Amino acid sequence: MIAAGFIAVDWGTTHRRAWHVAGGAAVPLLNDDRGILDIADFPAAVAEVRALAPGEAVLMAGMIGANRGWRDVPYVSAPATLAMVAAGVVWVESDIGIVPGVSFVDAAHADIMRGEEVQLLGACAAAAVECDGLVCHPGTHTKWVEMESGAIARFRTVMTGDVFAALAHRSILSDLLAYDAPVDDSFLAGVDHGLANADLTAELFAARTRVVLGKAAAAHAASYVSGLLIGSDVRIGLGRLRADVVPVLGAPGLTARFAAALTQAGRIAVQHDGDAAFIAGMIAIAAAL
């Protein structure tokens, strides 16, 4: 149902982006903040996207397929291959498809993703990352994914970016978290604490205490807290896994932060651009339809 050219859409909670894909190349069409929470009329919002490349089919991924999106598309259970994800595409119209997310359940954990599966399977399909081993996908909700023979085998989510944003918005730390948070010595000190130390909700308060007692500068607290949360994220994500080299897949600003934390944890981090992986994934899924 997908011809040589199509519109690939990454429609998340807070943003939507679209590319026109043809002949293996992708041209950006749209990048705005009309995420699913901002949409009341999905057919109209999709028609806007279609109008950018009239006559082309549309293939969408991300939260557009969630219960709060346009159509609740059932998750594909891990281990999930690219062929399984392609087989799970739901056609809202004959030429408008939504890619399913992936769920993982075992005795100890249950987890879900929507959108990241396209990047992960795309990076594997494009041979940008090894299709076996651990991949870090940082974000509002970081995904630590174990790939096995090209399938998404297991994964765990850590809500690092979401917790940072919530604390910055309204908590005793909000004043301090309004500062920039560069990757600097304060960030790395936070990473060290997060890697070594499980007392997250105590260490968060201590970031403020040190400022109040004059032991740290207010301008450094945001970097420290970012590092603390990301260090904690990396500690959880690495868990008991032996991974010497960890691909970090996503938006460049974020992958740089996580790469710095992984380096601090003694790993070799290799950054990969999430957009390129998304395009590769959508092309591979479209080819498998």
Next chain:
Amino acid sequence: MIAAGFIAVDWGTTHRRAWHVAGGAAVPLLNDDRGILDIADFPAAVAEVRALAPGEAVLMAGMIGANRGWRDVPYVSAPATLAMVAAGVVWVESDIGIVPGVSFVDAAHADIMRGEEVQLLGACAAAAVECDGLVCHPGTHTKWVEMESGAIARFRTVMTGDVFAALAHRSILSDLLAYDAPVDDSFLAGVDHGLANADLTAELFAARTRVVLGKAAAAHAASYVSGLLIGSDVRIGLGRLRADVVPVLGAPGLTARFAAALTQAGRIAVQHDGDAAFIAGMIAIAAAL
């Protein structure tokens, strides 16, 4: 500078409360939400309080003495006795005093409290709690305090209530955290995870995943998250300490939650009313002036 009768004020970040204390008894005068963040004109706000018992001296504790309060009153360094706290009272006028907070610094930690010291020293002075051993003071910022020979010797803050409120206000969990969070089986399941498990930012996300995958009811997630954060708080607070009996001092609704979590951790929790301890503390400090 304090006669037989005086006005005792507990002035926090978001609330202020006042009692008229005379002859060992306390009569409530005021309880409103005009915390220090809501006050632009401190002399006028204090005059309002004075007008409730004209001619009486005023003794205030809490964030009124913080850098964002009326007057930045220097912390007393732990180990801090009641006599040391009384000696640190700053007189803004000849009959208006502010009780200092307490700071604690060692090689690994730095911490501060403002207001809780009155309850802790008051409960000890009134012989309501042992003046040696661990005391739990739950709240927006829980304090775990080691008392030694009647002094506040060491303590650590865990920002449990603040994190819960921030997540409830704006995060992927905010819808779920709008439900009531009773102390029930879901709460205790969260406590167990918090006691056993250091992966807080992952377990928080999992609370939502279980709802999305139909493994838990949406109405139970708030109890679970409250339990998870409080269980984590108790794990941090107990640390390596051997404490079989733990006094829990504070507002009754909160002490009940922490007592349930401490029981789940195999401890004997004894709840104490924070207001009674505050009055006892202010009377003891006034007597020591």
